[in-house]
Every structure is written in structure tokens, then in C-alpha cells.
Amino acid sequence: MNGIHDLGGAHGHGPIAAEIDEPVFHHDWERRVFPLFASLYVGGYFNVDEFRHTIERMDPAHYLQSSYYEHWLHAFETILLEKGVISAAELRGTATPTASAQPATVLTADMVEAVVLGGASARAAEDVPGRFKVGDRVRTKNLNPATHIRLPRYARDKVGSIEIVHGAFAFPDSMAHGQGEQPQQVYAVRFSAEELWGVAGPDTVCIDLWDSYLEAA
Amino acid sequence: MSHIHDHNHPHDHTEPPEDIELRVKALESLLLEKGLVDPAALEALIDTYEHKVGPRNGAQVVARAWSDPQYRRRLLEDGTAAIAELGFSGVQGEDMRVVENSAQVHNVTVCTLCSCYPWPTLGLPPAWYKSAPYRSRIVIDPRGVLAEFGLTIPADKEVRVWDSSAELRYLVLPERPAGTDGWSEAQLAELVTRDSMIGTGLPKAPGAAA
Numbered sequence: 307m308n309g310i311h312d313l314g315g316a317h318g319h320g321p322i323a324a325e326i327d328e329p330v331f332h333h334d335w336e337r338r339v340f341p342l343f344a345s346l347y348v349g350g351y352f353n354v355d356e357f358r359h360t361i362e363r364m365d366p367a368h369y370l371q372s373s374y375y376e377h378w379l380h381a382f383e384t385i386l387l388e389k390g391v392i393s394a395a396e397l398r399g400t401a402t403p404t405a406s407a408q409p410a411t412v413l414t415a416d417m418v419e420a421v422v423l424g425g426a427s428a429r430a431a432e433d434v435p436g437r438f439k440v441g442d443r444v445r446t447k448n449l450n451p452a453t454h455i456r457l458p459r460y461a462r463d464k465v466g467s468i469e470i471v472h473g474a475f476a477f478p479d480s481m482a483h484g485q486g487e488q489p490q491q492v493y494a495v496r497f498s499a500e501e502l503w504g505v506a507g508p509d510t511v512c513i514d515l516w517d518s519y520l521e522a523a
Numbered sequence: 524m525s526h527i528h529d530h531n532h533p534h535d536h537t538e539p540p541e542d543i544e545l546r547v548k549a550l551e552s553l554l555l556e557k558g559l560v561d562p563a564a565l566e567a568l569i570d571t572y573e574h575k576v577g578p579r580n581g582a583q584v585v586a587r588a589w590s591d592p593q594y595r596r597r598l599l600e601d602g603t604a605a606i607a608e609l610g611f612s613g614v615q616g617e618d619m620r621v622v623e624n625s626a627q628v629h630n631v632t633v634c635t636l637c638s639c640y641p642w643p644t645l646g647l648p649p650a651w652y653k654s655a656p657y658r659s660r661i662v663i664d665p666r667g668v669l670a671e672f673g674l675t676i677p678a679d680k681e682v683r684v685w686d687s688s689a690e691l692r693y694l695v696l697p698e699r700p701a702g703t704d705g706w707s708e709a710q711l712a713e714l715v716t717r718d719s720m721i722g723t724g725l726p727k728a729p730g731a732a733a
Binding site: 322325331332346397419422426427457476503507 | 564618636655657660689
């Protein structure tokens with residue numbers, strides 16, 4: 307979707323505010339929000355693409371006014387409510403919490419190390435052939451779905467070249483909408499600053515893109 | 524220079540509304556009451572990312588690559604496997620790609636669409652990496668952004684920005700500083716900063732190491 311999250315190339319957001327000796331979490335509430343991701347992910351309540359798309363659907367003004375971990379909190383609340391895992395009354399404290407309808411997988415402390423070190427690769431179990439090889443010139447399609455997509459707006463309808471062939475990965479555009487992995491090849495596609503921004507010079511941007519976002523150029 | 528400040532001053536990034544702590548407490552309490560999360564697991568996750576995972580991991584990878592040409596080759600060919608040799612793997616680093624700085628190319632990473640970042644090697648991202656200013660500007664004005672970090676790249680050298688829009692996570696392999704011949708891996712690792720592995724900085728000069 308052409309959402310507020312798609313920030314590449316926007317102007318007016320101000321200088322970078324780097325901090326010296328920045329703490330891992332700035333507030334205790336951020337520390338409380340952070341571990342809910344792994345716990346709820348392992349519980350099977352969402353995949354990472356659903357999670358990202360839920361953040362993308364935030365009110366644009368609220369998105370810009372809120373910090374990263376508030377985005378996470380918004381996503382947890384929204385997904386769990388939409389999927390009926392919790393109710394609004396339970397969350398408000400006006401209804402007594404009821405037990406989960408389905409038996410849930412609960413991430414327990416003894417599982418944490420294996421989950422952290424193992425992760426959850428989105429790489430497809432079996433390779434899927436792609437249409438392009440290193441050095442091929444490609445044009446990104448001018449795609450503007452209202453649904454989830456990982457082709458940034460600043461790189462639509464632009465010509466670049468295949469820099470790296472990464473292998474086959476689950477397709478976020480389907481994963482975010484309950485339509486399964488539908489794996490495709492992913493490529494790092496290199497674009498000149500001149501192509502993206504009309505600026506001469508040696509600089510480039512490499513963007514990781516799925517096969518179906520591209521056509522031969 | 525960048526707007527560097529300490530924690531005694533208001534942040535440029537937005538402070539949460541007053542009720543955010545109550546919202547978090549409400550959700551966490553509800554999930555605990557429903558038995559969907561385990562409090563000991565929550566604590567273990569916090570401890571992992573506050574104390575065990577961070578940019579010192581990535582610094583070990585870089586120092587090994589500077590010291591061992593065969594490791595460097597493996598790292599550039601299959602970043603995931605080479606990083607796992609040092610025991611670093613998993614969440615938000617499942618599929619790693621290492622990009623090497625050279626006389627011709629300076630690499631820098633971003634995630635313009637969200638805030639993807641290589642957790643096993645760099646830890647959780649700093650606030651500025653997740654912020655609208657960095658995500659919006661680094662792709663369109665990389666030299667302006669790098670200048671805010673105190674970094675000036677020669678006009679004829681390519682600045683290559685990696686926008687990690689898929690599930691690959693990028694780590695920059697900076698150039699080994701001159702004047703470090705004969706240094707041990709442990710000494711070299713002390714020169715490797717977090718920002719030098721993002722690409723918004725360079726390793727410390729040998730004389731500047733504490």
C-alpha cells in the first residue's frame with residue numbers, strides 16, 4: 307500500500323538525532339513490549355508480513371508521532387483483536403478474561419535460546435527458478451496495490467541491474483494476506499542515483515526485490 | 524555534525540502519550556492472564572537482547588575477516604554460514620549478506636519500509652536507524668546524511684546504499700585501518716564501531732583506541 311511507512315526519498319523529516327551511549331530501551335514500557343513479538347510469533351498469532359502490514363495500516367499522523375515500540379504495541383493490539391484472540395472489553399478491563407478457545411503454543415523460557423539462535427528464515431524450502439541473472443537489466447513495474455508490497459514507491463518504474471541473486475523466499479504480498487508463501491526469487495537490484503533521483507554522480511541504491519516486481523528492460 | 528545529545532535532554536524523537544504505559548500493562552496482563560505468554564520467557568528475551576546480543580558480536584566478525592583472508596572470503600560468499608562459525612545466528616539474521624568497503628565503494632544500510640536490522644551481529648537498532656529522518660533521507664541524500672555523522676566520502680567514490688526491503692540482512696565490512704599490522708583480533712575488534720558496520724561511520728583510528 308502507498309502508506310506513510312514508505313518513507314524513502316521523502317523530505318521534511320529533519321536531521322538525524324543520534325544519541326551517545328544510547329540504551330537498548332528508552333523506557334520500561336518498551337522493555338515490556340519487545341519480548342511480546344517473539345512470544346506471540348511463536349504462538350502462531352501472526353507472521354512477520356502480517357505484522358508489518360498492520361503497522362502500515364496505522365493512521366498516518368499517529369505513525370509519525372509514535373515511536374517504534376508503540377508501532378509494535380499497536381500491531382499486537384490490532385492483530386489480536388482482529389483475530390479474536392482477545393476482545394476489546396477484555397483489553398479495557400470491563401470483561402473477565404476468558405481462556406483461549408484454541409490450545410495455544412506458549413513460548414516458555416526453556417525454548418528462548420533455541421528460538422533466538424534458530425530464527426525463522428523466510429527462505430523457501432525448495433528453490434524456485436527466477437527469470438534473471440546477475441548483470442541483467444530490469445525495470446520495476448509500476449505497482450500500486452492497496453495491499454502489502456515490498457517495492458518502495460521511490461523505485462517503481464525504474465531501470466536497474468541485477469547485482470545479487472539471493473535465492474527463493476516467501477512472497478510478502480501473499481503472506482501478509484493469508485495466501486501462503488508463494489515463493490519467488492529475490493534479487494538485489496542496483497539503481498543509479500541518476501535513475502532514481504535525476505542526480506548525476508557515482509552513487510547507487512541496491513534494493514532487494516521479488517521476481518514478479520520486475521520485467522526485462 | 525549530527526544532533527548528538529545525552530539523556531538529560533528531551534529527545535527529537537516523539538515522546539509517547541501519557542497512557543502508553545497503561546496500554547502496555549493492560550495488554551501484557553491480559554496475555555498473562557489468558558496464559559498466552561510465559562513471564563519467564565519474556566524476562567529471558569529481554570535479558571538476551573539487553574546483555575548478550577550487540578555490536579560487539581559484529582566487531583568479532585569484522586576483526587576475524589581482517590585477520591584471516593580465508594574467513595573473509597567465506598564471509599563474503601556466504602555471510603550467514605561464516606557468521607554462524609562465530610556462534611551468531613537466528614532472529615533477524617537468518618539470511619545475512621556482508622558487503623565490503625573498498626577504495627571504490629562505501630556501503631551503507633537502511634530499511635526504508637520498516638526498520639529491518641541484523642540483530643545477531645549488531646543487536647537491536649538505535650532509535651535514529653528506525654526514525655523517519657534516516658529512513659527518508661539516506662537513499663536520496665546519502666552524502667548529506669553521512670556528513671551529519673562526520674563522514675565525507677570523496678566525490679568520485681561510489682556511495683552504495685542497501686535498502687533491506689526483503690529478508691536479507693546486511694552487514695558492512697569496513698576497510699581495515701592502516702597502522703594495525705600485527706594486531707591481534709581482540710585488538711582489532713576494539714576499533715570496530717557499530718556505525719562502521721552500518722556504514723554511517725568508519726572504524727576508529729589505531730591511535731584513538733582506548
